[in-house]
Every structure is written in C-alpha cells, then in structure tokens.
Amino acid sequence: MATLVIVESPAKARKIAGLLGAGFVVRASLGHVRDLPGSKAEIPERYRAEPWANLGVNPETFAPIYVVPAGKQATVRELRQLAARADRVLFASDMDREGEAISYHLSRLLGVEQPTRMVFTEITREALQAALRSTRPLDLHLVAAQEARRVIDRLVGYGVSPLLWGSVGGKLSAGRVQSAALMLVAQREMARMRFRPATFWSIRADVLTRPKFTATVTRVRSSEHPQGLPIARSGDYTQDGALKAGVQVLEMTDGQASALSAYLDGREATVTSVDVTETRTRPAPPFITSTLQQAGGRLNLSAKGVMDAAQRLYEGGYITYMRTDSPALSDEALTEARREATRLFGPGAVPAQPRQYATRNPGAQEAHEAIRPAGTSWRAPAATGLSGADLDVYTLIYQRTVASQMTDAVFDRTAVTLTCGAATLGAQGRVLKEAGFRQLLQDDDPKDEQRLPALAAGQRFPLKARPPEGKKTSAPTRFTEATLVQAMEKAGIGRPSTYAQTLATLQTRDYVRLSGRHLAVTAVGLLVATYLARQVPDVTQQGFTATMEAGLDDVAAGKTTRVAYLTRFWTDGLSQTIRRASRDAPNLPLPHLDGTRLRAAGSGPHLVRAGQSVPLPPQVIPADLDDTQASAILQGTWTEKARPARRTGEKTSAGRARSRKTTPP
Structure with missing residues (x-):
C-alpha cells in the first residue's frame, strides 16, 4: 500500500483523493477522534474513584482524560488498519490549532511515533503537490494551545x-x-x-433651483445669540434624554418650529458659500473570517450559515481556508485578482501597483492568507456550477477579492451654505466621477446623496418649506x-x-x-x-x-x-x-418599568411588582414590555398577540399558536 492521507471530512477526502490520484488513500477522521469524557459512562474505570473524575481534568496538574467516543471507535479501527498497511501516513487536518490537535490525537491512536503534517490553505492540485513537497513535523505548541x-x-x-x-x-x-x-x-x-427619548426638530425647505434640492436649517440667530445657535440634533442628547454637558444649542418647541417653517416658506435664500472637494473611497480588504460572517447578513445568512457554506466551498476546492484573520494576499493571488479586474473592466481598472492589506487587530494570527478564490486561475461565479447559498458566498468572496485590487471610487462632494433672514441652511451633495471598484460592487457604498446643481456665492433662490419634522432620539x-x-x-x-x-x-x-x-x-x-x-x-x-x-x-x-x-x-x-x-437568586430592576423587577425562581423568571410575583411568559422579551402589558401579566389577563402573517400568506409558528393566558399562582 502507498501513502495514507487523513483529513477531517468525507467531502474533503473525496476531493483530495481525486486530485492526488494513484498511490494515495485518503480517509476522513470525521473531526476529533479523542476528547474529554462527555458523560460518567465514558470515564475510564481507573479514574472513577478520583474526586475530579467528572471534570475529565485533574485541576491540580491539568492532566486531561482523553477517550474515544463511542461514535468514533469504528472510524479509529478502520484508520488503524489502513495505517498498519501504509508505507507512509500524512496527517492533513486543517492548519489551525484544532487541526493540529486532531493530527496529534490520531498519531497517538495509530501508533505513529514521528507524525508528519501535510498542510495547505486551498484544495487544488498545485497546492496539494506543494504541500507534499513541504511536509513538516507536528507543532506541539499548537497542540498545547488547543x-x-x-x-x-x-x-x-x-x-x-x-x-x-x-x-x-x-x-x-x-x-x-x-x-x-x-x-x-x-x-x-x-x-x-x-x-429616555428626547424630542428635537428638523426644519427643511426645498431650494427651487433647476433641479431643486433640499436644505436643512442648521443655525438660527436671535437678539440673545447674534452669532446664532445650532439647532439641537440627536447627537446633542444623552441616553437619559438630557442635553450633554457643555452643549449650547437651540431646543425648539413645536410652536417655534412651525413659526420658523412658515417664515422660510416663499422667501428667498442667498447662497453664501459653495465648497467642492474631491473625495476617494478605497476598496475594502479581502475577507477574513469575521468580516465574511458580518457580510453574510447581506445574503440573509446567519454567521453559522455563512461558515457552513464556506466550509463546503473550501472542501470543494473553490476557496482558500476560511478560518483566518489576515487580509493579506499572496503574490499569485494579487496577480490573478488584477488579471480578473482587467478582464472585466479593462486595464484602467487597476492601479499601477498591487494593493496589500494588513490587519488592524493586534491579536491577529497572520499565518494564513485572506479568504479568496482557490487556485492561480479563478472561476467566475457563473462558471462554477454552484447554486444557492454556496454560489452566493462564493460570489461575495470572488467580488470582494477582485475589487480589493481595483482603483478608488472618486466623488465630487459639494457643501453649500445659504442664509434666509436669521436662519442658516446647509445642504450636501455628491457626484460619482470615477466608479473604480464600485463597477464590481454596486452596493458596497452608502446610498448616494442628492445631486446639487452648479451654484455660486451671491445667487438667490426662493424656498418652499416642508412641514417641520418632530423627531425623537433613538434607543441603542x-x-x-x-x-x-x-x-x-x-x-x-x-x-x-x-x-x-x-x-x-x-x-x-x-x-x-x-x-x-x-x-x-x-x-x-x-x-x-x-x-x-x-x-x-x-x-x-x-x-x-x-x-x-x-x-x-x-x-x-x-x-x-x-x-x-x-x-x-x-x-x-x-x-x-x-x-x-x-448562589443567591438574581433580582434585576427593569428600569423602563417603575417599581418592576425580574427575579429568578424555581419555576422560571418571575415578574415582581408591589409584592406580587407571577411567572413571566417565556415568549416575552423583558425590554419589549410596556407598563400596560406588565400589568396584564401581573393580573393574569395577558394574551399573546398573533404575529403578522408572512408575505407568502403563511403564518409563523408563533402566529399559528393559540393565545396563551397567564394566571397568578
């Protein structure tokens, strides 16, 4: 028999076996093959009398008890038989701490005295051949960390x-x-x-240029404040609804807001300044694990859903290893990303020199590349044959990697200031001059601001006031x-x-x-x-x-x-x-409900008020309770409202459930 290569998953094993060909047998360990005992039944007899046996670890020496779970014993037997017949055994689990530990435990179980690691960050023929040429010993420091x-x-x-x-x-x-x-x-x-919310006002008016644009009152002058005071905005208030210390702003009443709006309506405003500046937006770095998980929200995928798809893509040879905190790309990847950008958008799509990114996280482990398409010649998403979440995640990774090597997006940003009597108004607009990487990532930028016409200081234009908007500060x-x-x-x-x-x-x-x-x-x-x-x-x-x-x-x-x-x-x-x-039961005041507390009890969380304590229905989120609902729960008259039906017409499970009524104990 030739070389036995052991990886974690069957899908990965099948892919690698097809790429390595004759002379190699590739098998999967199905993840970890040894672990701490998961139950009393798994504790070996020789340890059961120890006072710490249920822990599975001696807390004085930190010596662990390792066992082969029942579900892994058949796998271990098969691997032992294959290893006994093999000329060489290569441990090819992932190159992180968990992968190193899997290889360590396999080597102990299979009786391999000097285990050899085969590591790679992508499953392609070239990467596997390179890994075979550069095997290494087991890294016992990584094993110790795991x-x-x-x-x-x-x-x-x-x-x-x-x-x-x-x-x-x-x-x-x-x-x-x-x-x-x-x-x-x-x-x-x-x-x-x-x-606690605070109320503030937004006073806006349309400036009747061609095309028109909207300006917002930013300051108002008065006899008391001849230089003018800024109108209060959301950021001027604390979370308690009070003005921040040292802030001097005009807090308008609804009457003052209506009067100011009426004053502006139909009057002319004078343009006092126009500032045009060029701004540039750089493309984001290629994905690392955390940013890929964050981006999954665009696809309506949970963090776990994204990682499951990424795992399948890695094992299928579509992307590089998906657990990394380094945004750097290899020289080969930089070349291919620039080649793809040029193929899609022409030579002007890339800057003169490749872009290389470094992490800002001081705790990052930068041994791996960023997550990118696998190989030295990348497949466009439409050419992969993928579908569903796998296609969506691959497309996200492909586009982000290629875009990272494209030119900046360039904008002309215009800020205009106008005056109308005692009021100062401001407006901002932005015009895209050079799309750069946004040719590929159309939604990778905040929504565009309004487009302003060509303006010059001293010009006068009539205003049409919009109804004043009373707003409240938002909770975190x-x-x-x-x-x-x-x-x-x-x-x-x-x-x-x-x-x-x-x-x-x-x-x-x-x-x-x-x-x-x-x-x-x-x-x-x-x-x-x-x-x-x-x-x-x-x-x-x-x-x-x-x-x-x-x-x-x-x-x-x-x-x-x-x-x-x-x-x-x-x-x-x-x-x-x-x-x-x-072990005192926690007792937590609910600050949005006066005199109301949340208390732990044997029957579950209780709502407590004025000496009365009743079980809180498990479907109730405490922060979403208002005083009326809390009173209904305490009085035993609360019923759960059915949730609105989904757009497909199918109700959610909560909506289908019957209303439940609580009764005091």
Whole structure:
C-alpha cells in the first residue's frame, strides 16, 4: 500500500483523493477522534474513584482524560488498519490549532511515533503537490494551545454552570467565550431599557433651483445669540434624554418650529458659500473570517450559515481556508485578482501597483492568507456550477477579492451654505466621477446623496418649506449577528473560528432570540448575565477574556507553557472567584418599568411588582414590555398577540399558536 492521507471530512477526502490520484488513500477522521469524557459512562474505570473524575481534568496538574467516543471507535479501527498497511501516513487536518490537535490525537491512536503534517490553505492540485513537497513535523505548541483551550473551557463550564443551576434554575450553561458575548448583548439590552427619548426638530425647505434640492436649517440667530445657535440634533442628547454637558444649542418647541417653517416658506435664500472637494473611497480588504460572517447578513445568512457554506466551498476546492484573520494576499493571488479586474473592466481598472492589506487587530494570527478564490486561475461565479447559498458566498468572496485590487471610487462632494433672514441652511451633495471598484460592487457604498446643481456665492433662490419634522432620539440599537461578531472581535472575545458557534449557542440556550434580524435578550439571558456579573465577573469582563485569548496565543507561539497558562488563569484566578460565589437568586430592576423587577425562581423568571410575583411568559422579551402589558401579566389577563402573517400568506409558528393566558399562582 502507498501513502495514507487523513483529513477531517468525507467531502474533503473525496476531493483530495481525486486530485492526488494513484498511490494515495485518503480517509476522513470525521473531526476529533479523542476528547474529554462527555458523560460518567465514558470515564475510564481507573479514574472513577478520583474526586475530579467528572471534570475529565485533574485541576491540580491539568492532566486531561482523553477517550474515544463511542461514535468514533469504528472510524479509529478502520484508520488503524489502513495505517498498519501504509508505507507512509500524512496527517492533513486543517492548519489551525484544532487541526493540529486532531493530527496529534490520531498519531497517538495509530501508533505513529514521528507524525508528519501535510498542510495547505486551498484544495487544488498545485497546492496539494506543494504541500507534499513541504511536509513538516507536528507543532506541539499548537497542540498545547488547543489542549489549554479545551481544558479551560471544561473547567469554566463545569465550574460556573452549577452555580447557575442553583441560582437561576434549570440546566443552564456558562462558558469562557459565551458568557462574555452574552454580557455584550445584555449590556446593550439594559441600555435600551434605561433609555429616555428626547424630542428635537428638523426644519427643511426645498431650494427651487433647476433641479431643486433640499436644505436643512442648521443655525438660527436671535437678539440673545447674534452669532446664532445650532439647532439641537440627536447627537446633542444623552441616553437619559438630557442635553450633554457643555452643549449650547437651540431646543425648539413645536410652536417655534412651525413659526420658523412658515417664515422660510416663499422667501428667498442667498447662497453664501459653495465648497467642492474631491473625495476617494478605497476598496475594502479581502475577507477574513469575521468580516465574511458580518457580510453574510447581506445574503440573509446567519454567521453559522455563512461558515457552513464556506466550509463546503473550501472542501470543494473553490476557496482558500476560511478560518483566518489576515487580509493579506499572496503574490499569485494579487496577480490573478488584477488579471480578473482587467478582464472585466479593462486595464484602467487597476492601479499601477498591487494593493496589500494588513490587519488592524493586534491579536491577529497572520499565518494564513485572506479568504479568496482557490487556485492561480479563478472561476467566475457563473462558471462554477454552484447554486444557492454556496454560489452566493462564493460570489461575495470572488467580488470582494477582485475589487480589493481595483482603483478608488472618486466623488465630487459639494457643501453649500445659504442664509434666509436669521436662519442658516446647509445642504450636501455628491457626484460619482470615477466608479473604480464600485463597477464590481454596486452596493458596497452608502446610498448616494442628492445631486446639487452648479451654484455660486451671491445667487438667490426662493424656498418652499416642508412641514417641520418632530423627531425623537433613538434607543441603542440591538446587535445583529454581524454587529455582535464585530463587537466580539474588537473586544478580543474569542477567535474567528469560535464566533459562529458562540452565536448559535446563545440562541440554542435561549439566552438571546432573533427579533427580525436583531438579537433580543430573553429573561433567562438577563438573569444569567446579572448573576455572572455579580458573582463571577471575570468571565463576563472583556479585558479578562481578551487576556485569556492572548495567553492562548502565547502558548501557541511557545512563549509560555500550557501548565503556566492554566495555573495563572485557573488556580490563581478564576477557581478562587468561583469558590467565593454565592448562589443567591438574581433580582434585576427593569428600569423602563417603575417599581418592576425580574427575579429568578424555581419555576422560571418571575415578574415582581408591589409584592406580587407571577411567572413571566417565556415568549416575552423583558425590554419589549410596556407598563400596560406588565400589568396584564401581573393580573393574569395577558394574551399573546398573533404575529403578522408572512408575505407568502403563511403564518409563523408563533402566529399559528393559540393565545396563551397567564394566571397568578
């Protein structure tokens, strides 16, 4: 027998087998083949008497117990048989920490004393041949980092989750990354509940040029303020609805707004200044894991949906490895991107020199390229034979990569100022001069502003006032999956490969729930976040979590050892916090409902007011409650409103469900 190549997935194995041809047998391990015990039944007999056996890790030495799960034993037997007959075994799992750990555990199970790694970032014939020529030994630093991550996740999960069972109730879970991410969305939800709107006015008028354009009153002069005061805008107010300290603006009443609008109507305004400047917009860098997940919203795909499609594309040989935080491209990719741009739009579509991008994330691991089409000759989306989400994601990656090497988009931006009596008005417009990369990415820029006619200072034009618009400041916007990924990346919470799974876990645990495209925090999610913030604050603090991630990076780089890392963060840190934590039930004031609290109880979250406590219906999002609904829940008269039918005419499951009535205990 010839060479045995072991990868993770059957799809990847089939693709690679077809490219390597005779002399190679390619098989899949189906992911990890050894892990910490998942149940008591999996704990080997020799460890069952140990007080820490249920953890699967000795918390004093951090020695893990590894077992082959029942579902993987047949796979391991087959791989052992193939390895025994092979002339050579190549471990070709992914080139990240998880892939390195898979190769390590396989080598131990198969009895390969000096394992050889075959690594590649794309599944093409050329890339595989290059990988065969440049095999390397196992990187034990990466293995140690993965093991440290697995051990700390087990210790945190098994250490903190029981605290939640005793305080919030139910079989809840906590985790190193999950809990910090939950705190981000919970803090945003609490900010929404604390928010108090402020009212401000927008006074606009059409300037009757040809074509006409719309100007907005920006300042008003008065005897008290001869230089004029700016009209209050949304950004002048705090989230409590008060003016920010030190801000001097004109807060208009509805009567003043109507009077000013009537004053402008029919009068002439004088153009006092016209400023025309050229502005340029650079194309965005090629995708990394986090930005690809964020862009999935354009396709109505969740972060997990995007990563699932990217995994299939990688295994099918369509794109390079999809777990990376480097936006850099290889010289071959730069050449091909420029060639594609030139093929599509001509020689003028690319600048004189290739564009190269560097990450702004100090914690990035830049060993890999950006996510791009695979190979040295890229397939246009229409020529791939793909369909559905796979085609959509490939198109996104192809266009973003090619566009990254195209010229800037160039605009003429015009800012005009006008005066009419005591009022100063302003307007802005923009005209596209050179499309550049926007030839390929038509929707990759904010909506165009109005186009202004040619104007000169001193010109006078009549105004036609529009009805004044009373507006309210907006509450902080809930996170979408895309913006939460962005916030996690900025805060250093997790790594690109963990984002999609973290979002999925938060929703599976019903800590957050999708409300349209936004993530609303459930009552259980708020109570869990409240308890953790008070009793185990380390797991919710961004700085602590980011430092833990940096420590794992140090282990991967050989700058510290696995045991030193785990001792610092567990023995000397988090374990002591967990030991001191009480199991008091969290009790959370709801700031948007006077005198109302959310309390954990054995039967689930309760709504509490004036000495009365009733179960909160599980479908109710606390931040969406108003006073009338809260009173109805407390009185036992609340019913769930059916949600509007979808445009197809089919109702949602919630809409089909019968209205449920609550009754006091």
